[in-house]
Amino acid sequence: MKAKKRVTIYDIAKKLNVTPSSVSRALNNSSYVNETTKKLILKTAEEMNYKRNTLASNLRRGQSKTIGVVVPRINQNFFANVIAGIEEITYKKGYNIIICQSGESYEKEVQSVNTLINQHVDCIVISISVDTEDYKHLQNVIDHQIQLIQFDRVAEELETLKVINDNEQASFEAVSHMISQGYRRIALLEGPQTLNIFRQRKNGYLQALAKHQMPVIDELIAQNAWTKELGATATRQLLSLSNPPDAIFASTSDFSALGVLEVANSMNFKVPQELGICGYSNENFSEITSPSITTIDQFSVYMGKTIANLFFQESENLQVETIPKVISIKPKLIARSSTEKNQQ
Template sequence: MRPKKRTTIYDIAAKLNITASSVSRALNNSNHVNEDTKKLILKTAAELNYKRNVLASNLRKGENKTIGVVVPRINQNFFSNVISGIEETTYSKNFNLIICQSNESHEKEIKCVNALINQHVDCIIISVAAEGTDYTHLQNVIDHNIQLIQFDRVVDELETLKVINDNELATLEGITHLIEQGYKRIALLEGPQNLNIFRQRKAGYLKALRKHKMPVIDELIVENAWTKELGAEGTRKLLSLPEPPDAIFASTSDFSALGVLEVATSMGFKVPDELGILGYANEPFTELTSPSISTIDQFTNYMGKTIANLYFQESENKDSVVVPRTISVKPKLIVRASTSRTQQV
């Protein structure tokens, strides 16, 4: 069954044999319509189940009060919590959110961004997909005078407002913890190096090893192990080496760390005594696994609020030019059973 046609001001005008402009003025409580006519128009609007088109009304006034958010995956705890933080803040300001997901597809990301531009949103908040290398569509946002805020996965070359984690420092602290627990052959599961966050985490890993005068061993660095399945595949290769690692840092996500744990358990490695496991993101399941997984908390809800507040602060700024700047949120190492050795070796 086809949906019922939406009632417009023209339907109300036709029924009452008056002009659409008179209906519009009455619905906007204008003083230029007499009270009796206004009451009749409001009564007819209610009878016809008229619903005001807020978007069209705001556009006529030169405002939209809508923010678009583009993320790789809505169902990941990191992104859903960031969105939650954004929504809490935007709701308090009577702004609406349009949420899109790219599913890590560059092509879909472009379509999402173009759709938001066509919706005349006031701001686009984005964490870029893993696939992309050409970011012309983001420059297009700027060219349309739409505020662009990047978070987490950002394009360094684009000078915009950015909210990021201090990934290098967090990784440095995580690897230092593993070294302090007595781990000596620490492997890295890294993500796509075209994304800034994974470059930063690898930099933190290398910096920690060098700081503690430990060798960087190429065979212990696994490229593009950024999903649970790829993390598991990389772990099987690492644990099958003649001299396997005694710790694995899944720098990409806790899902990758979960893949590490499952493979290690199936191959008979005792965690944490024979193998330490450190993840990234503090997904809820990391507390529930056996053993629980050490990870790095990114303070996602706070990050979302920071992003939204940054937009409103800039909107209230009397200067017409937004000065690009980066706000860094410091993550926190969460030590759990997967890296807490009963005795150091």
């Protein structure tokens, strides 16, 4: 079935035998059109099912009233909540958001950013993919004088607005909590060290061991164990050691922590008595597993609201040059059954 052609102001003008500028003025409630003509134009526009081209109208005013958001995964609770927080604020301000998913692909991320630039968005909000090591596409955003706000996973060398978590402190508290519960051989599932968040979380782990005068054991650090499948594979190897860990900090996500729990159950390790487990990001399922998984809440909805408010604060600032801002949000450790060894 052929799609119906969109009705334009020229179609209305032709039907009423008036100028397109008269139609435009009437639709914008201008006083330069007499009331009788204005009412006739508005009535005809409604009858012809005319829909205003909001984007074109906004662009004529020098803005699109649209914000683009690029995230690695839309179906992860953290990113979904950040988007919800952004939308809650932008909706009140009459802005729309366009959501793009990179799928952890650098090429798809670049394509998404270029699409948003071509859409003339007022701002691009991005959390970079695990594959992203070249930032030319982000510099391109800046060169187009589009506001760029990075969050969570950021290119630290680019001077842009950033909203981040204190990952180092959160990891320090998580590992310290496990030590306080009596765990002594704590393994780390780390993510790709190209990403700032995984470097920071590893640093927090190392700092906690040093603070409590515990040795760093190389065989207990599993590299690139940042998905459920990779976390499960790493856990199988760790628990097969002659001297296996008695706790695992899945610093990458609750998904990798879930992989740890499934393998521990299949290998008959009792959680938390024989193996403590801590994840990261407070995914919805972490509270309903058996046992429930200790995790770290990143206050993702609040992060989204902070991002949106930062954009509006900056866009309303009349100064030509502003100092780049970095806002750090302190996450919260949520201790649950998977690490409560002393409660058993």
